[in-house]
Amino acid sequence: MVNLAVEICGLKLRNPVIPAAGPMVRNGDALAVAAKEGAGALVTKTISVTQAVVPRPCIAKVKEGLLNAEYGSDLAPEKWLNVELVKAKRTGLPLIASVGYKPAEISELAPKLEAAGVDALELSTHYLADTSSLIEVTKTAKEKVDIPVFVKLSPNTLDIIGSARAAEGAGADGLVAINTLGPCMAIDIETARPILGSSGGYGWLSGPAIKPLALRCVADICRAVHIPVIGVGGISDGRDAVEFIMAGATAVQVCTAAIVRGPKIYALIADEIARFMRVKGYNSIEDFKGIALRHLPEQPLRTRAKPPELIQSKCTSCGLCEKYCIYGAIRIIGKIPKIDPGRCYGCGLCATVCPTRALLF
Numbered sequence: 063m064v065n066l067a068v069e070i071c072g073l074k075l076r077n078p079v080i081p082a083a084g085p086m087v088r089n090g091d092a093l094a095v096a097a098k099e100g101a102g103a104l105v106t107k108t109i110s111v112t113q114a115v116v117p118r119p120c121i122a123k124v125k126e127g128l129l130n131a132e133y134g135s136d137l138a139p140e141k142w143l144n145v146e147l148v149k150a151k152r153t154g155l156p157l158i159a160s161v162g163y164k165p166a167e168i169s170e171l172a173p174k175l176e177a178a179g180v181d182a183l184e185l186s187t188h189y190l191a192d193t194s195s196l197i198e199v200t201k202t203a204k205e206k207v208d209i210p211v212f213v214k215l216s217p218n219t220l221d222i223i224g225s226a227r228a229a230e231g232a233g234a235d236g237l238v239a240i241n242t243l244g245p246c247m248a249i250d251i252e253t254a255r256p257i258l259g260s261s262g263g264y265g266w267l268s269g270p271a272i273k274p275l276a277l278r279c280v281a282d283i284c285r286a287v288h289i290p291v292i293g294v295g296g297i298s299d300g301r302d303a304v305e306f307i308m309a310g311a312t313a314v315q316v317c318t319a320a321i322v323r324g325p326k327i328y329a330l331i332a333d334e335i336a337r338f339m340r341v342k343g344y345n346s347i348e349d350f351k352g353i354a355l356r357h358l359p360e361q362p363l364r365t366r367a368k369p370p371e372l373i374q375s376k377c378t379s380c381g382l383c384e385k386y387c388i389y390g391a392i393r394i395i396g397k398i399p400k401i402d403p404g405r406c407y408g409c410g411l412c413a414t415v416c417p418t419r420a421l422l423f
């Protein structure tokens with residue numbers, strides 16, 4: 063029997079898949095849907111003392127992701143406190159309120175959210191200019207509430223490790239990484255206008271396009287701090303979630319995949335993690351949390367070409383390796399890939415496109 067339950071800062075989650083702040087958790091009803099569809103805990107859309115004025119259009123599909131210009135919840139904080147959080151609490155799941163932005167605003171809202179019964183806060187630091195502001199909001203929240211405070215980090219910095227260490231030093235109980243990347247832009251070539259209605263046509267990128275960046279951030283952060291980390295950015299299936307857990311995350315959040323494929327994605331991802339655990343013989347998330355970190359080489363693994371090893375029994379002769387080999391080192395002859403070691407650069411691309419893992423480096 064695999065056990066998907068995780069505990070993070072005292073919150074007990076039935077599984078590690080959490081909706082991330084965004085339109086799929088925009089109110090109490092949406093949060094109830096996420097709970098019904100199998101989420102392990104709930105996070106709200108970012109609540110602030112003033113309702114966000116959201117430009118329209120505010121979401122655009124781009125290749126491999128979304129651009130958005132939603133600036134937090136457009137519901138008044140009173141509505142959250144009196145109506146939406148009450149509905150969300152009825153689900154019985156751990157409830158994390160995402161809250162923004164400046165110290166004075168956090169100072170006013172955080173105690174009210176705690177009194178409304180939320181189990182933890184997640185500070186949105188997306189619009190903070192520097193590390194000293196990040197430290198200030200974290201300290202403010204910690205002074206004002208007794209519940210755990212998660213700090214959500216933005217990738218729009220050159221030093222996310224510095225941000226993580228600063229938040230930990232300021233008392234954060236846990237970290238969430240990462241928020242969206244930007245600003246970015248998309249143009250409708252029929253009208254020559256930006257697709258988003260925000261000032262400058264600016265939007266922030268999420269989804270599969272940012273997954274490798276998010277994963278690197280999570281791995282770097284997990285090696286640098288001692289507090290738990292929730293990974294977010296481009297997760298759309300169980301394999302993605304497992305990667306983040308192997309990079310050290312205790313749980314994961316999902317936003318774009320839930321927008322694109324619907325809230326059923328939470329249970330789907332949890333089921334896929336469980337299936338992976340059964341195949342590999344892991345009983346709990348702890349069994350494989352962070353196990354990739356010890357394999358991150360300090361120096362390059364090698365700087366000489368080593369051709370891939372072919373596991374012939376796994377090869378389906380699909381020809382993808384031949385198609386992708388930019389060095390002309392692979393030819394399918396008689397349904398079998400023949401690798402020319404003299405041409406092979408050892409780049410590794412063929413192994414990553416092989417659908418059956420018949421090529422190994």
Ligand SMILES: Cc1cc2nc3c(=O)[nH]c(=O)nc-3n(C[C@H](O)[C@H](O)[C@H](O)COP(=O)(O)O)c2cc1C
Binds near residue numbers: 084108160297315317
């Ligand atoms: C439409 C949209 C709205 C979002 N709104 C918020 C928000 O209110 N607060 C916040 O902290 N992050 C917000 N995010 C960022 C997500 O929570 C998440 O960090 C980011 O999208 C990366 O995860 P993903 O690739 O799974 O979407 C939003 C993302 C999208 C796409």
